[in-house]
Amino acid sequence: MSEVLLDLQRINKIYNETSRHPVRAVKDLNLNVAQGEIVALLGSSGCGKTSTLRMIAGFEAVSSGQILIKGRPVHALAPARRNVAMAFEGYSLYPPLTVEENIAFALKSERLAKDEIRKKVAEIAHLLEIEDILERYPGSISGGQQQRASLARALIRDADLHLLDEPMGQLEPQLRALLRGRIKHFIKERGLTAILVTHDQTEANALADRIAVMEGGVLQQFDSPLHLKDRPANLFTGTFIGEPPMNVFPAQAEADGDNLKLNLADGVCLTYPASAFSDDLKARLLSSDTFVIGVRPHAVKITPGGHPAKVYANQWLGDQTHVAARFAGQTIVSVRHDRAHHAPGETIGIDLAASDLHIFAADSGRAFSHGGALA
Amino acid sequence: MDHRSPLERVLRALALTAIVVFFMFPIFWIVLMSLQTNETILRSPPSMSFVPTLKNYAAIISGELDSNAGSMSIHFMNNLLNSVLLSVFSVALALLLGVPAAYAFARHKFRGSEDIAFTLLSFRFAPPLLVLLPLTLYFQALGLANTYLGLVWVYQLICLPLILWIVRGYFEDISPDIEHAYRIAGHGWFATFRKIALPLAGPGIAAAGLLAFIFAWNNFIFALVLASADKQPVTVGALAFVTASGIQYGQIAAAIVMSIAPTLLLALWAQRYLVEGLSLGAVKG
Numbered sequence: 001m002s003e004v005l006l007d008l009q010r011i012n013k014i015y016n017e018t019s020r021h022p023v024r025a026v027k028d029l030n031l032n033v034a035q036g037e038i039v040a041l042l043g044s045s046g047c048g049k050t051s052t053l054r055m056i057a058g059f060e061a062v063s064s065g066q067i068l069i070k071g072r073p074v075h076a077l078a079p080a081r082r083n084v085a086m087a088f089e090g091y092s093l094y095p096p097l098t099v100e101e102n103i104a105f106a107l108k109s110e111r112l113a114k115d116e117i118r119k120k121v122a123e124i125a126h127l128l129e130i131e132d133i134l135e136r137y138p139g140s141i142s143g144g145q146q147q148r149a150s151l152a153r154a155l156i157r158d159a160d161l162h163l164l165d166e167p168m169g170q171l172e173p174q175l176r177a178l179l180r181g182r183i184k185h186f187i188k189e190r191g192l193t194a195i196l197v198t199h200d201q202t203e204a205n206a207l208a209d210r211i212a213v214m215e216g217g218v219l220q221q222f223d224s225p226l227h228l229k230d231r232p233a234n235l236f237t238g239t240f241i242g243e244p245p246m247n248v249f250p251a252q253a254e255a256d257g258d259n260l261k262l263n264l265a266d267g268v269c270l271t272y273p274a275s276a277f278s279d280d281l282k283a284r285l286l287s288s289d290t291f292v293i294g295v296r297p298h299a300v301k302i303t304p305g306g307h308p309a310k311v312y313a314n315q316w317l318g319d320q321t322h323v324a325a326r327f328a329g330q331t332i333v334s335v336r337h338d339r340a341h342h343a344p345g346e347t348i349g350i351d352l353a354a355s356d357l358h359i360f361a362a363d364s365g366r367a368f369s370h371g372g373a374l375a
Numbered sequence: 376m377d378h379r380s381p382l383e384r385v386l387r388a389l390a391l392t393a394i395v396v397f398f399m400f401p402i403f404w405i406v407l408m409s410l411q412t413n414e415t416i417l418r419s420p421p422s423m424s425f426v427p428t429l430k431n432y433a434a435i436i437s438g439e440l441d442s443n444a445g446s447m448s449i450h451f452m453n454n455l456l457n458s459v460l461l462s463v464f465s466v467a468l469a470l471l472l473g474v475p476a477a478y479a480f481a482r483h484k485f486r487g488s489e490d491i492a493f494t495l496l497s498f499r500f501a502p503p504l505l506v507l508l509p510l511t512l513y514f515q516a517l518g519l520a521n522t523y524l525g526l527v528w529v530y531q532l533i534c535l536p537l538i539l540w541i542v543r544g545y546f547e548d549i550s551p552d553i554e555h556a557y558r559i560a561g562h563g564w565f566a567t568f569r570k571i572a573l574p575l576a577g578p579g580i581a582a583a584g585l586l587a588f589i590f591a592w593n594n595f596i597f598a599l600v601l602a603s604a605d606k607q608p609v610t611v612g613a614l615a616f617v618t619a620s621g622i623q624y625g626q627i628a629a630a631i632v633m634s635i636a637p638t639l640l641l642a643l644w645a646q647r648y649l650v651e652g653l654s655l656g657a658v659k660g
């Protein structure tokens with residue numbers, strides 16, 4: 001791997017530390033970002049994404065831990081001395097200046113010639129489709145336009161690290177999809193390094209080289225989009241990543257001659273040839289009391305000979321069908337790319353292949369295995 | 376834009392006129408009085424028809440007042456100058472100290488910061504007479520009694536809390552991230568304060584400064600106790616008219632017009648800042 005640009009070492013953030021109600025926003029976070037990499041911080045609202053960015057930028061002090069940029073400890077430096085750029089969640093444009101002046105003002109300390117600044121502003125404005133509002137004032141443009149102006153102000157800088165806090169949250173879907181591609185190209189072409197905060201999986205998948213999934217201030221998994229999907233490290237990432245979410249069922253294992261049986265609720269028993277699981281996994285499953293199996297909706301097959309399940313909803317989304325059925329005491333969702341005509345009340349057969357099973361510990365949620373081999 | 380019916384508009388106009396007349400009438404009447412001689416003022420029944428005269432103003436400006444009992448000299452222009460000096464320097468000092476303090480209180484919450492800010496405000500609650508006796512003793516011991524410096528210092532009791540609390544509110548309304556955006560672009564906190572926070576809070580600072588000026592201008596008790604004749608502002612100097620035998624209404628009216636003129640002109644000039652400053656939200660990011 002190439003050179004590490006940003007290194008977060010056991011970062012903690014506790015707000016109101018001395019008060020009666022301290023808030024632990026970030027817990028023991030370790031994260032590193034390579035030069036030229038785009039990393040997404042993905043998680044639900046309040047999980048500590050913005051707090052993490054603000055500590056990197058220097059607007060919040062770390063409660064403990066170290067931040068290194070290019071090997072240099074920066075957590076005690078003023079924001080001005082860290083050489084990072086940031087697009088703020090709340091845009092934070094300076095009201096008395098026009099959009100153009102706002103964007104250019106990020107360059108003031110770089111001492112460029114006037115027409116060079118003009119050229120750069122024009123280029124970034126073109127990229128983000130805000131050329132027509134350059135002369136306007138922040139108070140007279142829409143939220144989506146302010147957001148793009150704020151993003152432009154961050155991207156135009158020649159900083160070591162670009163921090164983008166929900167940079168496209170206010171944009172309509174078409175524009176968001178268009179700009180995603182352009183922004184990624186812009187960042188990659190210039191070899192910039194960026195951390196993108198988002199709660200949108202599609203955005204994270206489309207833009208990021210690696211995704212850090214956070215929940216409750218804790219880093220759950222830091223991996224490539226592909227691995228997050230195929231090899232979730234725990235039940236949280238397993239169910240958080242992927243649309244619709246993974247189906248999960250508590251289960252027990254039982255050896256039966258050459259077969260391994262997984263007993264689910266409501267007497268559902270999945271029988272697999274023992275060879276479908278590695279020996280160490282089999283041993284682990286047989287020695288565990290209960291565990292949780294997870295299957296992605298895309299991997300749930302509907303076949304006539306499968307385990308019976310009763311359909312209760314069928315949604316056609318224009319390009320795929322979501323079939324929801326009662327199975328093993330819970331809801332199971334199957335995604336099909338054709339227009340499946342399973343009416344509510346109908347009984348269908350469910351088939352779950354061993355190679356599609358993710359198995360997690362019932363207590364800690366840690367992943368045991370993906371597709372029959374230990375995780 | 377205007378959805379109101381004609382009747383509603385007429386009623387509104389009438390109501391507004393009534394309010395303006397109600398509040399402006401005393402000032403209007405005093406201006407009329409200042410242009411008349413004592414005889415025309417005191418005739419009964421009162422009438423609006425008279426030959427205007429500037430004699431009252433001439434007397435006030437020259438400081439030679441004639442009354443029924445003979446002429447006496449009052450240094451009204453000197454009082455006026457004192458008022459200007461005391462108010463201007465008090466407000467300037469209060470702005471110099473209060474605006475950075477307001478910024479600090481708005482941006483840096485630390486243990487006890489609320490208590491300190493409240494203590495400063497509480498100076499406004501104390502009855503001035505309670506403070507004045509010990510203050511007079513201290514000032515005499517320090518040699519500050521009857522000096523401009525001492526008076527300006529005491530006037531901080533009036534101006535500083537006012538400016539601190541009003542301006543702090545304006546700073547709190549500015550999103551800190553607007554300042555952060557400037558800081559992260561390579562600027563220190565002081566440059567950020569000067570280039571970003573100050574201009575954004577400008578209307579609020581102007582409003583607070585004007586208000587403090589009016590309070591300082593109208594102050595009576597501090598100057599009455601702490602200053603002798605040559606340092607007294609108009610509020611105290613005007614007492615001289617009351618003790619003179621035979622009251623010269625026309626001259627008092629001229630003095631009043633001259634002493635409210637500066638604040639009135641200042642308020643008119645600052646009106647646009649005031650409107651901007653008092654309509655919060657204009658500065659929100």
Ligand SMILES: Nc1ncnc2c1ncn2[C@@H]1O[C@H](COP(=O)(O)OP(=O)(O)O)[C@@H](O)[C@H]1O
Binds near residue numbers: 045
């Ligand atoms: N200035 C603050 N003071 C106290 N608590 C805060 C502050 N900022 C954020 N928090 C809390 O810290 C947690 C993480 O917030 P944040 O980092 O903004 O989350 P995210 O950006 O992922 O939505 C939340 O519980 C939030 O309420």
Ligand SMILES: [Mg+2]
Binds near residue numbers: 046049050051089
């Ligand atoms: Mg956030």
